[in-house]
Amino acid sequence: MLMYDSHIHLDQYTDAEIANIMPQVEGVIAVATDLNSSKRLLELRKRYPVIQIAAGFHPEQPLLSADELNALKRWIKQHRHDLSAVGEIGLPQYLRREGKVQSEEGYLNVLEELIQLAAEVDLPVALHAVYSDAETALHLLEHYKVRGHFHWFKAADATLNKVIAAGHYMSVTPDILWNDKTRRVAEQVPISQLMIETDGPWPHTGFGKSEISDMLSVIINEVTVIKKMKRDAVAHTLRMNTRTFYRLEALDENR
Numbered sequence: 001m002l003m004y005d006s007h008i009h010l011d012q013y014t015d016a017e018i019a020n021i022m023p024q025v026e027g028v029i030a031v032a033t034d035l036n037s038s039k040r041l042l043e044l045r046k047r048y049p050v051i052q053i054a055a056g057f058h059p060e061q062p063l064l065s066a067d068e069l070n071a072l073k074r075w076i077k078q079h080r081h082d083l084s085a086v087g088e089i090g091l092p093q094y095l096r097r098e099g100k101v102q103s104e105e106g107y108l109n110v111l112e113e114l115i116q117l118a119a120e121v122d123l124p125v126a127l128h129a130v131y132s133d134a135e136t137a138l139h140l141l142e143h144y145k146v147r148g149h150f151h152w153f154k155a156a157d158a159t160l161n162k163v164i165a166a167g168h169y170m171s172v173t174p175d176i177l178w179n180d181k182t183r184r185v186a187e188q189v190p191i192s193q194l195m196i197e198t199d200g201p202w203p204h205t206g207f208g209k210s211e212i213s214d215m216l217s218v219i220i221n222e223v224t225v226i227k228k229m230k231r232d233a234v235a236h237t238l239r240m241n242t243r244t245f246y247r248l249e250a251l252d253e254n255r
């Protein structure tokens, strides 16, 4: 069964690599890092219609200016019908740890504005919000009534349970093979709220960055063991979760 990669930075691959990746999947949620990246994904989608786009601003980089934020918001509204989500958006957990966040306020404001925009244009969000940042994102999602996909999710059990109870979705990467925190997420999250992803071209030990179907397959194997389910049932459910969360059924009907 061909699967969905629910979170990949497709614009960071070469054209040849993308041509190699596309036949390996049923579809991808291609997440942007900024406006230029969103534009490149829209160009790619013209060639490969199974690319579903999340347009947004990745938080683990220097903050964008007010003008840049407005340009991004305008572009998202203009291209609403080519998009499946607002993303990747979130908070700079790793930059903060390196002491490189100058304005926590600034990042929080960008996140809030983009979640508010998602509500306005009726799209879900692809979130980079791990550990304590998940709680902050959770409050914003609740306030604006937006559905969230917490990608490569990791958090303390108390936070994890709140995200589960709120009905949001979470995804795990091939680090489920060795990372106890990721295995914990797969254990705790009901299979109905789980998706799988590579976060490519992020390097996962033992895999080439374009070996998407191999990576997805290994994650399914691990989830099968953790959930004590049949592999086919796991694969089917994970596939349907991505289609449901990103409303891909509706998109197909419109085509």
Ligand SMILES: [Zn+2]
Residues within 6 Å of the ligand: 007, 009, 031, 088, 199
């Ligand atoms: Zn990402």
